[in-house]
Amino acid sequence: MSGSRVIHATDDGWADVDARSYKDGDGAFLDVVRHTLLGGRSAEPDLAFEFRYFEVAPGGYSSLERHAHAHAVMIVKGRGTVRLGDQVEPVQPLDVIYVAPHEVHRFEAHDTESLGFVCVVDRERDRPEVVDEGGAAP
């Protein structure tokens, strides 16, 4: 068993893939699901990176945060916006986003459409720090 495989997409995710839902009342994030597709924890130790998929429900958003590691993102579903520093830009499928180290960022879905994106990060990385709207740690 080499480990090579096709992980087919299903209507609500991927078969045998860990999915973790967030729904939070304190305003940091709202209606976000993370699917760790490849490279999580002990899985696929040959990869120097972790390959994840996030889906933000209509009207939802990820936490406004920053960290020393960078993000490589491709939008694959729906519409929304990304905040990078003080800039907010609309995004749609196949748009690519580079979040540089220490950049304050947030992903937000459109009011009527979910926003799905691949997000790749280094396996070895620091923990995110949630910041307030001004960009400072609370």
Next chain:
Amino acid sequence: MSGSRVIHATDDGWADVDARSYKDGDGAFLDVVRHTLLGGRSAEPDLAFEFRYFEVAPGGYSSLERHAHAHAVMIVKGRGTVRLGDQVEPVQPLDVIYVAPHEVHRFEAHDTESLGFVCVVDRERDRPEVVDEGGAAP
């Protein structure tokens, strides 16, 4: 300038992204375009990986090859098949493929549809070796 940015998709790729076309008559590969989106050579040195997009034209295919590094792939456009070892499986958008180290593999587009996929690899990696249909180096 932090380097953070949205790279918007265009009708034929991405603005300011290096795209390299292959069209080869010796049968190793046919009608494949590679777009190095993030992490190529001197770009985004903070990433431990390279984030690329490949598009195989209708009826085209990538070389049948193997290497010590693994691939993390998500199909984002069209239809086709992936060969992993001796297995060939149909793939479509949002399907994820893990190509384990040393696995012989090939991506092939459907006869009437192109096949577009994200393919992430470690920044530090070995060179692919093209193999013949039986899996041996020619």
